[in-house]
Amino acid sequence: MMKNTDKNTKPARKRQPLPSHNYDVAGKIDKTDSSGQKPERIAKRMARAGLCSRREAEAWINAGRVSVNGKLLDSPATTITLADRVEVDGNPLPGRERTRLWLFHKPSGVLSTNHDPEGRPTIFEQLPSHLPRMLSIGRLDMSTEGLILMTNDGGLARILELPSTGWLRRYKVRAHGKVDQVRLEGLKDGIAVDGILYGPVEAVVDREQGSNTWLTVAIREGKNREVKNVLGAIGLEVNRLIRLSYGPFQLGDLAVGEVREIRARTLRDQLGERLVSQSGADFDAPIFHPSNIEYSGSGKTKSGKNAVDAKTRRKVKPKSRQNRKISKGEMAVGTMERLTTRKGHNPEAGRGRKSGGKPFAKPNRKSK
Numbered sequence: 001m002m003k004n005t006d007k008n009t010k011p012a013r014k015r016q017p018l019p020s021h022n023y024d025v026a027g028k029i030d031k032t033d034s035s036g037q038k039p040e041r042i043a044k045r046m047a048r049a050g051l052c053s054r055r056e057a058e059a060w061i062n063a064g065r066v067s068v069n070g071k072l073l074d075s076p077a078t079t080i081t082l083a084d085r086v087e088v089d090g091n092p093l094p095g096r097e098r099t100r101l102w103l104f105h106k107p108s109g110v111l112s113t114n115h116d117p118e119g120r121p122t123i124f125e126q127l128p129s130h131l132p133r134m135l136s137i138g139r140l141d142m143s144t145e146g147l148i149l150m151t152n153d154g155g156l157a158r159i160l161e162l163p164s165t166g167w168l169r170r171y172k173v174r175a176h177g178k179v180d181q182v183r184l185e186g187l188k189d190g191i192a193v194d195g196i197l198y199g200p201v202e203a204v205v206d207r208e209q210g211s212n213t214w215l216t217v218a219i220r221e222g223k224n225r226e227v228k229n230v231l232g233a234i235g236l237e238v239n240r241l242i243r244l245s246y247g248p249f250q251l252g253d254l255a256v257g258e259v260r261e262i263r264a265r266t267l268r269d270q271l272g273e274r275l276v277s278q279s280g281a282d283f284d285a286p287i288f289h290p291s292n293i294e295y296s297g298s299g300k301t302k303s304g305k306n307a308v309d310a311k312t313r314r315k316v317k318p319k320s321r322q323n324r325k326i327s328k329g330e331m332a333v334g335t336m337e338r339l340t341t342r343k344g345h346n347p348e349a350g351r352g353r354k355s356g357g358k359p360f361a362k363p364n365r366k367s368k
Helices: 042-048 054-062 154-161 181-189 226-233 264-279 328-339
Strands: 066-068 086-088 101-106 135-137 145-151 169-176 191-193 196-198 202-209 212-219 237-246 259-261
Touching (some): 054 066
Antiparallel strands (some): 066 086, 135 145
């Protein structure tokens, strides 16, 4: 055979072997580095450290406050691993603390924000100073009161805020006006108000009080001013709004201004495997800010043998139930107990009364 002597003919290239990748369970390329850690967005890392939210982290990066391995970042589109050294304002990024969650009874008249330019009070000013930096899971209007969830894990906060999570949020509502149950049943299919489509709303009339109507309302989306806008569309003007529950977590007997931490085992069980995986919650990390006692809005623990004043750190002598004065917070708790509509709830239980309202007969101490 004659050999091809054409000088313009290029020799055939050898095929390069395709890059080999490891794949995870979902069939996606596993980008785990040599240290065994998957890279993640820097804003996500900062949020998980409880330093700020993802949106705040992106703003800090654009402002030139964040550096990685000594290099100042100019874009939040940066992925890092645990091997990278991150600094914010020249200080090392704090290590990740165990995922934690608190219940907080928000009083009316405070904002659900970290800082208000107008100087109005915020929920974070109401919290004890010994607690770590926390993020609120969703928000409540300034005039709205009741349960709000707080966490130190930005990933968990983001997942629980999503409507796709499907957690039910129940409210006790007092509204000016009259409405019948038939009209409320129509809200189960959703309603459009001023061009905004709201999802299904479950509402039940509890009682009428003068010109006002008390209702129990349940929603799943939690859009801005959703309850007020939806009820306003059917002729009701909301003048008091109290959140009773958020998913499996209940306001219960939590006093106004009180914060209470959920145990890690309970939190893990309530979240379930799916939400734990999606949020990246870490229940094995250490706790840097222990809180062994529960604080109320007055700055003291609940009355008991080992009660401690949060400011002076001195023991507080408990008062007898007969002689002590009832605080405004306790009065609010009593009101909330009467408003609670939990199935099987009996507000008179434990107060010397039967479910029918008649007092128990006092036992004859002389008889044997």
